[in-house]
Amino acid sequence: MDYRLAIENTPETVPGGTGVLLLHPSTGETDRIDTDFLKTDTDRFLVISTRTTAREVKQKLDHYDVDESKADILDTLSIERGYSRRNADDVHYVSSPDDLEGILDVTERFLTNTDGKRRISLDSITEMAYYADEQRVHDAVADLLDLLAEHDAVGLFHLSKGVHDEEQIERFMGMFEAIVDLDRDGDVETDFSKLE
Incomplete structure (x- = not known):
C-alpha cells in the first residue's frame, strides 16, 4: 500500500512500512509538516506525544x-505531571515519556485494532x-519501525538537531529510509534515496 505525502521536496508517495525522520532546529516550527502528514491520505492516525498533553x-x-475523528492520542505527560485526565476511547495514557514498553503496547494495539491507511507521529524522540x-x-524506535512494517503503516519521527550531538543524530538517521531536514528559516531538504 502506498501513502501520499504532503511534504515539499519529497516523493509523491512512499510505501507502507516507511518511517520518516523529521530533523528540526530546537525552536523549529514542525506543526505544519506534522499536521500535513497526518491529514493526507489517512484513515486513522496515532499521535504519540512526549512533548505536549493530549489537550494541547x-x-x-x-x-x-x-x-x-480519525485521531488517537497517546499522552505520556499528564500522569507524571499530575494533570487531570479525561477518559476517552481515543485518548491513551502512559506514566511518563520513559515508559517505552507502554508506548509500544499502545502503538501495537492501535495498529492491530484499526484498518486502512494508518499513520503515526512520534513527537518526539528527543x-x-x-x-x-x-x-x-x-531500541524502542527500532521496535516502532518494525510495527510500521508489520502493519503496512507509515510514521513521522521528530528529532531536534540542537539537542543531540552529531554521533547521536547520525545513529538515528541510520535507522530511517527517509529524512526530512527542516532548517531555522522553514526550508526543507530531504533524502529518500534509500527507498529507491
Whole structure:
C-alpha cells in the first residue's frame, strides 16, 4: 500500500512500512509538516506525544483543520505531571515519556485494532531520550519501525538537531529510509534515496 505525502521536496508517495525522520532546529516550527502528514491520505492516525498533553495535541489538530475523528492520542505527560485526565476511547495514557514498553503496547494495539491507511507521529524522540537513556530509546524506535512494517503503516519521527550531538543524530538517521531536514528559516531538504 502506498501513502501520499504532503511534504515539499519529497516523493509523491512512499510505501507502507516507511518511517520518516523529521530533523528540526530546537525552536523549529514542525506543526505544519506534522499536521500535513497526518491529514493526507489517512484513515486513522496515532499521535504519540512526549512533548505536549493530549489537550494541547487536540488544540493543534483543530488549529490546522485535521479531522479529529480519525485521531488517537497517546499522552505520556499528564500522569507524571499530575494533570487531570479525561477518559476517552481515543485518548491513551502512559506514566511518563520513559515508559517505552507502554508506548509500544499502545502503538501495537492501535495498529492491530484499526484498518486502512494508518499513520503515526512520534513527537518526539528527543523528549524520550531526555527521560530514558539513548540505547533504550534507540531500541524502542527500532521496535516502532518494525510495527510500521508489520502493519503496512507509515510514521513521522521528530528529532531536534540542537539537542543531540552529531554521533547521536547520525545513529538515528541510520535507522530511517527517509529524512526530512527542516532548517531555522522553514526550508526543507530531504533524502529518500534509500527507498529507491
